[in-house]
Amino acid sequence: MKTLLKKPESLTDAPMHYCPGCGHGIVHRLLAEAIDEFGLREKTVGIAPVGCAVFAYNYFNVDMIEAPHGRAPAVATGVKRVLPENFVFTYQGDGDLAAIGTAETVHAANRGENLTVIFINNAIYGMTGGQMAPTTVLSQKTNTTPYGRQAALHGYPIKICELLSTMEGVAFAERVTVSSPANIIKAKAAIRRAVETQLNKEGFSIVEVLSQCPTNWGMKPLDALKWVEEEMTKTFPLGNFKDKKGNGKKGGQ
Amino acid sequence: MKTLLKKPESLTDAPMHYCPGCGHGIVHRLLAEAIDEFGLREKTVGIAPVGCAVFAYNYFNVDMIEAPHGRAPAVATGVKRVLPENFVFTYQGDGDLAAIGTAETVHAANRGENLTVIFINNAIYGMTGGQMAPTTVLSQKTNTTPYGRQAALHGYPIKICELLSTMEGVAFAERVTVSSPANIIKAKAAIRRAVETQLNKEGFSIVEVLSQCPTNWGMKPLDALKWVEEEMTKTFPLGNFKDKKGNGKKGGQ
Amino acid sequence: MANQKAKVLEEKCKACGLCIHFCPAKCIAYNEKKFNSKGVHPALVEKEKCIGCRQCYLVCPEIAIEIFEE
Amino acid sequence: MANQKAKVLEEKCKACGLCIHFCPAKCIAYNEKKFNSKGVHPALVEKEKCIGCRQCYLVCPEIAIEIFEE
Amino acid sequence: MEEKIISAGFGGQGVLLIGKILALAGLSDGKQVSWVPSYGPEMRGGTANCTVIISSSEISSPLAPMPDSIIIMNKPSLEAFEPLLRKGGLLVMNSSLIDVKPKRSDIKAFSVPANDIAEKDAGNVKAANMVMLGAYAALSDSVSMDSVKKALEGEMKGEKQKFLPVNMKALELGAAAAKKK
Amino acid sequence: MEEKIISAGFGGQGVLLIGKILALAGLSDGKQVSWVPSYGPEMRGGTANCTVIISSSEISSPLAPMPDSIIIMNKPSLEAFEPLLRKGGLLVMNSSLIDVKPKRSDIKAFSVPANDIAEKDAGNVKAANMVMLGAYAALSDSVSMDSVKKALEGEMKGEKQKFLPVNMKALELGAAAAKKK
Amino acid sequence: MQKMLMEGNEAVAESALRAGCTHYFGYPITPQTELSEYLAREMPKRKDCFFMQAESEIAAINMVLGASSAGARAMTSSSGPGISLKQEGISYIAACSLPCVIVNMERGGPGLGNIAPSQADYFQAVKGGGHGDYRLIVLAPNSVQELADLTVDAFDLADKYRNPVMILGDGLLGQMMESVEFKKSSKNDVSKKTWATRGAKGRKPNIINSLYLNPVELEQVNLKLQEKYREIEKNEKRCEFYEMEDAEYAIVAFGIMSRIAKSVVNEARQKGIKAGLIRPITLWPFPSKKIAGAAEKTKAFIVTELNAGQMVEDVRLAVNGKKPVHFIGRLGGMLLTPQQLMEKLEEVAK
Amino acid sequence: MQKMLMEGNEAVAESALRAGCTHYFGYPITPQTELSEYLAREMPKRKDCFFMQAESEIAAINMVLGASSAGARAMTSSSGPGISLKQEGISYIAACSLPCVIVNMERGGPGLGNIAPSQADYFQAVKGGGHGDYRLIVLAPNSVQELADLTVDAFDLADKYRNPVMILGDGLLGQMMESVEFKKSSKNDVSKKTWATRGAKGRKPNIINSLYLNPVELEQVNLKLQEKYREIEKNEKRCEFYEMEDAEYAIVAFGIMSRIAKSVVNEARQKGIKAGLIRPITLWPFPSKKIAGAAEKTKAFIVTELNAGQMVEDVRLAVNGKKPVHFIGRLGGMLLTPQQLMEKLEEVAK
């Protein structure tokens, strides 16, 4: 009996604390697989965010730093400028990357820092128990928008891929989901391409993953997948927004 | 003898501390004229930045708040949410608005805060004596890029109008200069339109003014004007980038 | 892939049901007879029916599924 | 606009030269005879030549220029 | 009179609600009450517990390093809290999920298969916490069953009202199970 | 021996450079030196001053609340610093921009039309500061003129070298003006 | 008014509404998130009230600066890392003499630490975590009822002195439920805020500012602040004495630790040890004189805090060598048990 | 090595290079900008050196966190408002036991204040402006030469204890020029940094972290930190005594104020007043024992600072009531003149 597929080497054996059906675990696996496939495990430095993925340092079997909330891109910049030949990634939630960390995100992107950012957009603050995220969609109810997000009061859901891909420093930007096996395969391809972008020293690469948070959406896991596909993608169209190598098509449809 | 044109009422008599030929003074006058013209002096609250315009609170003859560096949009949000019927503006430099204040800028814009932002892009940190700004153009020498700004090390000049106009909350965005009488007239029109945008409760309005800093560019005032027109506009094309009212044409040419 | 099969690492399973939903062969179900130490009924593959298509591996957030060759 | 003229508020002038440059009538120059309290030679309008076109008012960063009607 | 109770289990088992209803019941009995939660790291699936104090006089410390009673919904919690229970104290434990016996003999221990009762008899496994609460209320003098019921009613209003009958039933089944012994 | 000097004027007049060259000259004379700047709010056009101490022993405080000499380039600075000068101290002032006389009679005051000399005789009004420095150096024993020249040379290297002749000339003209009196 | 069972965080929120707080700006962080969630539910129901989840703690404190400048009663809340991020803004607000209320429900630190109760931000709150010489009025309630009461006082004090007021609680206090009665209320009197920037109608412009490039001016501003601080020190010190009449050993504790300390005092008295409790309610101004007074009568002090020893310095400064001052604390979110405190007391009393 | 005339800020920069600092991240602010401008010129000339103007102070301190994690000797510098913004990052760096050097050239506060010299960030530096129980090693040089020397020590201490070190100067010190000789140098020994995150090659992954949700663990982390702090207190206290042998009156001053105090001591001696100077060079660890020792012999202490009275608390804690401790300070960027200090001394000596 031969095991063909199992936990990638770049993940540890630690049991993950994510809720049943949460997208974080899937994305962890995809990234770890990509690191394995490129043979990067021993030269990887990962930056964990503050958010549900804060414990990523226990799950990735690579050198890890736990950054202050929102500052992962700055921390990663510090690392990368010391170790330009290492593979450096950040793994961040939407609150982390698109609210408190806006300045660090925009400027790392603008500098074209040769980093790979895995961005988990679950339209909510997971770890703190379900408050509005910058990516919460209009009329979505959260604990801090109990009557639904309204543009006039709370602003619009921020579209990170669209925003960042306007910047020259950004080499690769793609939005994917992990809502079905087929989408997971696409997500994996995007993550691989982002890793490659860094290895080729092309600049900043980001993969935005629309990811389910069954717990704070108050849904069963399968309903959450459906909500990603039917609701979230309306605001956040899937697709590649930038690929400096040229094979990127305009995202959105 | 009748005086036809003089210091607008919305400016005080205090002598301004700006260097000879500096663009700040011109923009102060344009904004003050617009406030006068719309009859807003007594219901205006202005927010001064940290930067050369920090003393704006001494020059504008309206209620003023001096905000911490970069935080003017947050301060203005606080004011506006208390006094939605007042006219609230921020006046910010490029370091203030596009470096340390990136998050506050992006989020106020994204919320469509009904504010007017006057953004002085002089491609340098004026007040602190000539360090790189986020808008410093490539190969420009500053005290912190003594060998010229290089994209790989220092990133690209940030194009605020282009970036912000992608956001739904932004109602008006235009880039102008004060490099000649003709351009000053255009700048005034843009500022008037931005004020109007707020009065119509259309959302966030921003006028980006390419402005000369003869002192820190190490140029004579006239050479500085020439540099604005010949060099800066290459990176920062003039024009309207957004006008929700619909009469905005695409900027760039 | 007839000789390739999926198996669930029961202690890792959190009973989210994703594998069950996406299995084209409808050969995964909760093992109602058992609670694992997380207090849930873990998923169980009906080996005979499994066609080794890996869909369950792809979707499992806990990496609680392995694919093996008999 | 023939009866409209520009005048410089000398104490406010910082001698940046912008008005001088943009005056189409070439009727502004530094007053070399005088230092103001800022230690510079302020601009001075040669009233007769002035055509009241307001270009100098527009560009003056110090609002040191006023336009008046005779 | 002062009763210090710890209710403990997995997050999601509703152990905090047990405590809240006890506190509300104590309050309506005219007592002083306090309720202190403690969460584990996980949003779901971790351990959680709360400390409730019901007292006829001012409550100084709201903590209970040595509780009078413990309501235990899972095995890790038994291991954590059994040693702390005061001598002669009351342990109510969920035998559906705990396959071991209490180690101490100087306490009053009582087992109730709460998951089974909730799933089979009350009709919803999620009401296991109310089975436990019912059992505790029946075994202890600290609160009256009436107040507990009133508190439960108060908590299950509006959207949650639909869950009230199941939970009420669970409460009663728990009390009945306790009285049987 | 300890000499405390304040050099003051508009920002942009080069008063800080006067001080720096004095300090460098002192250093090459083998003295202890310190130089402390003070800027006004404006980048240009405000007031600026610096304090230089040249001493044959360790310098405790680098400040000079009561300086031995003051080099004054404009009127506001005269108003600010004349009262502080120690009794018998040396005042060198730029009479091109100062249309008043010193008020005190218990000091040694010396006027030099620095702007005029710089503009007309040295060929660049910007060298007015070196005229002042030259005058001071000639009037005071604190530094040797040689060291001042060497220091000026050291400062005007590379891109700035082209300004050296004018500044050197200004220095000498200042010294000459001082010696004339 | 009926007694309600309520969480500490929610009691602060409800009380803020009753104190005329119309503007709240915050960013989620455990263990105080319930405070904002309560206001997110309640504020939209009320006229003129406005709740905003800001993009960050920094934005939140600066929105408070703006709203307060515009004359509103404004508030923010956070914990540990978030409060650290607010330090620049707090220094500005203090320098501008603006009123506002800041809640810190402390958690375990330093760094990301954990979400367990702690008192390790005492120094930051009391000595000033931001730059420059400024002071916050720091209130340290020890029950849900007092959280409610002091929240109203906080808004009144803030307006009275035009000074930021911090409510320093901890995760336990914020998340525990107790019965509470809302007895106090207050309201904002905008008409008295003649300094507010609401449009310069019929008056000279108002300026809210903290820049004074001329040191002579900035010193004057600072001296005025210091004068105000002396005034606050004179008027606003609050302190509870419990069983101190004949106490030989004074336990000094604030906030949640004072509850534990009280139970130990009771127990000690039963054992025949004459213990008492001194509970500073205002951490700044610190009740130094009352403590100095107690030093005349007691044999020793035991300061107990959930930190490595912070308030103990202020107690030592008050006691000034007259009597020994002992310390016992726990770190990183651990609670000191009554037993541990009892042992320490017995050791000191030996 | 020849003596050079150099500005304090530049001396720190040059010394940092000589101490093997390869990575600098900062954001401009007066009065320390010359430090970064020097490095902006020099670093690009050197192999492996990297200078970055960050988008903000917050980004800068977090880049330092990253670079230090990766094993580099990293540094940042700022003043007043910028240092306040760094407090969260500093707390994290301390919690993660990362070495780094932070320079604060203090300016007048609070708020935007001004750019004149001040010492009003003493509390922030020494008591911890960020959240939680942590300590910075705080060095307070008083001359350009000492700025240069202590910068090298700062990097060594940081690595030795895996702790952030702050150099606390002020605008005057940073911008004054004096002669300086670069005698000291040092270098980074990456091979000893086995904890650094440089890729898990042939070993288990390294984790840099400050989250310990379990209070038992976080308390252990804190106890280890406290143990380290005791160790530092044992080994690293530095203090200068000047004319203290027979002094009846001890002036206590640090940084630039110690220079003014020294001139007053000299003057006082001429007038027949037996004054001496105690100058703490490490503000944390604070030389309490030496001061307590001096309290046995002197009649009184005069603490003088450019603030409203901050270090004076640590002096009082050290003296512990044995002798009177007087205070004289100036605020908002004003300098205390020798005359004022002399008057105070004469008043106390009367």
Ligand SMILES: Cc1ncc(C[n+]2csc(CCOP(=O)(O)OP(=O)(O)O)c2C)c(N)n1
């Ligand atoms: C400075 C700071 N502010 C706030 C927090 C509290 N906090 C922890 S996680 C989090 C948000 C997490 O949301 P997101 O980034 O979307 O990640 P998710 O949990 O959804 O994966 C917040 C606000 C913190 N730890 N530090």
Ligand SMILES: Cc1ncc(C[n+]2csc(CCOP(=O)(O)OP(=O)(O)O)c2C)c(N)n1
């Ligand atoms: C938090 C903080 N960081 C840094 C500074 C120092 N500072 C003052 S003005 C300024 C930059 C000004 O540049 P810009 O915003 O472009 O305005 P300009 O002077 O060019 O008009 C900086 C960094 C400060 N006062 N506060």
Ligand code: SF4
């Ligand atoms: S709260 Fe949401 S994002 Fe966080 S682990 Fe649970 S499901 Fe995932």
Ligand code: SF4
């Ligand atoms: S430094 Fe530049 S921006 Fe500032 S006042 Fe002078 S010219 Fe204007």
Ligand code: SF4
């Ligand atoms: S491998 Fe395919 S068929 Fe087999 S269990 Fe998994 S999903 Fe079902």
Ligand code: SF4
């Ligand atoms: S997907 Fe994984 S965790 Fe979910 S039920 Fe299947 S095996 Fe269990």
Ligand code: SF4
């Ligand atoms: S108004 Fe026109 S013509 Fe007259 S001075 Fe001005 S620019 Fe010249």
Ligand code: SF4
């Ligand atoms: S533009 Fe204004 S400041 Fe400049 S020279 Fe003319 S009058 Fe003077």
Ligand SMILES: [Mg+2]
């Ligand atoms: Mg999220």
Ligand SMILES: [Mg+2]
């Ligand atoms: Mg600028």
